Amino acid sequence: MHDGILTIDLDAIVANWRQLAARVAPSVCAAVVKANAYGLGMVPVSQALWRAGCANFFVATTDEGLLLREALPQARIVVLGGVRPGREQGFVEAGLWPSLFSLDAIERWLVATAASGTSAPCVINLNSGMTRLGMSPQELQRFIESADAERLDVKIFMSHLACADEPGHPLNQQQLTQYSQLVPAVKARWPEVVLSFANSSGIFLGQEFHFDLARPGAAMYGVNPTPALPNPMRPVVSLRLPVIQYRTITEPSWVGYSATVQVQAGQRLAVVLGGYADGLLRRLSNRGEGELAGHRVPIIGRVSMDATIFDVSAIPEAQLPPIGEAWVDMLSPVLDVNLVAEHMNTIGYEVLTNLGSRYHRNYVGGAS
């Protein structure tokens, strides 16, 4: 008898990954499982993908890398946030590959690995135009020509797209050109290097964006990688919250914090256990919707920390399931993560990463 129930369809994640892998073949398809697999559970998600044949994983932080290493002793694991000073030894021991994006970081990594008597396996991240993480082209060019370059064991040469979800954006082609210009020098210095450029949306920009290794994240989890077109991905998450009170209004009444909306006699409300502490951001106040007994029902009033109110007047009273059997679906095949993101005025990614810790997480599938 749980309260909110978040169901994660591992088979759908695997099917989405396979679809993406087929799109990029013969290139290889990795999986981005950072931020606890976008809130869905890094370990069960990664284990299901590993069983499906995925061998390359990307996380954001050292702690994520160390946790994933325990779950997948043989996987290739890249830590996109790099290796911070003082944590190099943990990378060496766990066989994590840091993404390196400055000469300082490269120097530290060379010193740490030399002290361990190991090679210096790593990923080089190029800033091709997003201006977030990444070495500048000039910096990388100078490094390639330096004596230190020979000692560095560059496994992957990557860059990241800023506007891949807008196929017509000129920055896509500019980033592709910038990245491609560095490829010959990189391959000349590290002939075995794997080239990695495309994120989820980048996969849909065409084959010239695929290179050797694609890095989808969001699309695996059901976020539409092509926002202007129908979503080619399967939905992955569903979320149900229990109704804990019905109320039939008997006189004009204000609803919720700050009394933002009034209801009239005869209207019926349902209160569910679950609010913005569970990731139903306050922006859903008087905007979002749920599904109850097959009807779409609007959120009425402010979302509060632990409770959300719905106007269920459109449902005939006889059709309202009794307390204990009544659930409002907040994420479902109909109310998918992309639609909820519109209601929240954000992107599907943020809907997922905000999913709260009070839900019972129910995993289905994933055995393949």
Place this chain on the structure above:
Amino acid sequence: MHDGILTIDLDAIVANWRQLAARVAPSVCAAVVKANAYGLGMVPVSQALWRAGCANFFVATTDEGLLLREALPQARIVVLGGVRPGREQGFVEAGLWPSLFSLDAIERWLVATAASGTSAPCVINLNSGMTRLGMSPQELQRFIESADAERLDVKIFMSHLACADEPGHPLNQQQLTQYSQLVPAVKARWPEVVLSFANSSGIFLGQEFHFDLARPGAAMYGVNPTPALPNPMRPVVSLRLPVIQYRTITEPSWVGYSATVQVQAGQRLAVVLGGYADGLLRRLSNRGEGELAGHRVPIIGRVSMDATIFDVSAIPEAQLPPIGEAWVDMLSPVLDVNLVAEHMNTIGYEVLTNLGSRYHRNYVGGAS
């Protein structure tokens, strides 16, 4: 060598609770610790408050109640979300008091406790005008006059204010009147009942709102209970994120996802490890700010999932701490939870409940 560090000052929470307790004395002051103590850690926060003399705790869900019972075997614990069908036995065994807000729920609680051979200790929640949870005045009046009322052991009679943070809002007085009208009948039926009405902001509406037991939550955690006036509470949380890359711009460049902003040659940027997956909501994009080396620095570009970019051009290059020693404060005495809430276009409560799970949570104080 952690990544993001969230420091929670238990002494400040205790000091805030004591200030609130002094304001309501001789009434008693409880503590609302639902939603994992607003994201700050229910168990350490509650234990510190218990040591300071707090004996009454309010949580939202059954799971929270069961967890708190393990930590505080002797405390009074109220579950505001009530007891869902099938979970009554857990309440009986753990000595949790459910908040009851419908005749159905009362009936179930009477049956379950009778079967256990125990009394039926509980809290009655009245809807006095917020129209969220709570019995209607008519429903409660009818119940009081029924034979079942004698069997129910009502420990607390509560209601909840919708607009307490707006002292001039007419609903405050209306709710007070509605609640007060029921008090005589409730006290006649259950002479030992404790009256509980005021939340954090309600405490500041004046003594007539205090009744027997105040229920502050937000104010204990540093959220301003009097938004139109200076914050009387001590700041409780501080948050530091490590800088993982500096960049001096050499040519006009777009920054971050969707290329929302351009920078010029000579500008300097700092990227920190931490993004919207850590609770820095995307609404902070091009709006929020941090503190680095004593300077306030604006967020530039979109906040991404695991990284956030700051324009640090205003800091002389020689003053920039090296990577490994450079931290951007996102919550601090200067950038307090109320100011960050303004940047996020929300309330301090939501800033706190969104704080992510990747931070190292560092507790200081709390021994008293």
